[in-house]
Amino acid sequence: MARGGQQGDPVDWVTRAADDAVRHAGEGKPVTVSSGASPSGPVHLGNLREFLTTHFVADELRRRGVAVRHLHVWDDYDRFRKVPAGVPAEWAEHIGRPLTAVPDPWACHDSWSSHFKAPLQQALADLGVEMEEISQTELYRSGTYRDDVLVAVRARHEIDAVLARYRTKKPAAPAAEAGSELESQEAAALADSVAADDDTGATELARFPFKPYCRDCGRDTVTITSYDDETTDLAYTCECGGSFVTNLATQDEGKLVWKVDWPMRWAHYHVDFEAAGADHATPGSSFTVGHELVERFFDMPRPAWFGYGFVGFAGVQKMSSSAGGVPTASDALEVLEAPILRWLYVRRAPKQTFTVDFGPEVVRLYDEWDALGRKAADPAKRDAAVLAWERASSVAAGPLPTSPVVVPFRTLSSVADVTAGSTELISSVISDLGFAHDSVEDLQPRLARATAWTASLPADQRTTVRETPDTERLASLTEDEARWLRIFLDRLPEEADLDAVTGVVYGVPKVARGLGFDDAPTDEVKADQKEFFRLLYNLLVSADRGPRLPTLVLALGPAKVRELLGA
């Protein structure tokens, strides 16, 4: 179909993934797409791809009228692995406990996991992502997976055989090949692995697919000592000294190891599509192993899937308020409108890596977005790029909020730069620049983004308005300079009027040379203008150049200008 490139709707990766998911579920059946993430730290823009990739597929299905469930699994029953920088060393005590059982070091949430979930949940709401969140802690604890755990435990030998196949490396070619240091390390690891395989009892239990959290100390620092298939009693000892027996059919005190947990979950919820990060998408990794496990032991075809690439960051200045120094979705939303952030993730093929740039590129990004929006208004121009715009700017339920009056981001940020952040003043200057609007609200949400972005720029890229007059400079004015200032102050209108101010700014040197305000400038006047402008920049912003003077003067207001010019 769609030959000749004539008609036919544009197609992108989302369309194809949605097709795959429908095929997997069966035509006409409800579709389940799933994402998963661990709240072990700040959920950064790389992790966001997990949520958004899945969301776009779910949203496409909703647009088609398909019954779809976007299931988001929080891996909050995973163990706390290490104490990150910036967290008190005492937290080492919690290593080995589930993330939901670790206290929040910042004391603002009820647990470690909530602390990192909460900001992301807000960001996702802003991004229009609707999903059903589930907590592995709650589900494991409530016994939801009991039967699935028993299935995995009964099949543990076969499962281990599968896992072993993926982890056993092919014997490295003759050691005579000398090889690098790395290779000899691998050889050593291989030897260990082979030796371990020869071991029977202890090793087998060491690879048990279910791991309990210690009933006493709550950590997973346990060693399984026996398991009885008849009674489903599992005995373990813990490094804390405890020694207990838990029953897999009646008690819920642990979880499946994660390579088994994943396929179990696919089967339990009948997941039709789940994307995987590049780290998981590699052969022999969790995904490929999981695919085999879900089909052989949980009796379900592997979900449709693809791997997605990583997200890089650039131009991060004062961004990234959260711990870790990596920008999060909330950080990005400070600067980017929600549709634009969505656009970054939908416009590229999933496998492609891309970089989110918080520096000067932001301006261009907004310009391109606005240009694409204009193109999208013409139905005849609907192509893949427009399709990406549609996916980014709205969800099945409707469009995401946009600024009623669209002003170029560059303009907003420049004005914000010189107006010390007062939105009323910005609004007024923007009006004077020719963007009519009824209230500040008409400029939102873009204005707030522009203000935040401008504030994040390094000082040398910003304009710093003087707080007090430059008395030294004022005391050493040349004769011409003094005359210009006198004329300027004399003529400066009290009303904010861009044309009037422009006239004065350019007219001063003319008057000084005996010409009229509206006379054409002579070469001498032009030279004087340069001098005069520099003087004004010196006195207003301590620089030789700066924003266009009429707008700068307007932005500062007559009172401030008079003060800085020594009136």
Added chain:
RNA sequence: GGGCCUCUAGCUCAAUGGGUAGAGCAGCGGACUUUUAAUCCGUUGGUUCAGGGUUCGAGCCCCUGGAGGCCUACCA
């Protein structure tokens, strides 16, 4: 060892199941009463890393090679 991504204009990057290689910046020319990372118009500039193959047609698909980057490799 296995896998993935990237290589396109001076720079940063587009080109979404093959159909005339495009933008921004920089440069150059011009306009504007205007030094400005807040104006407009025009314009220069590419053997798409190399070599083969498939095709009426390849930046795109296949093979080989090169350079750079990333991921993964029993207990995450």
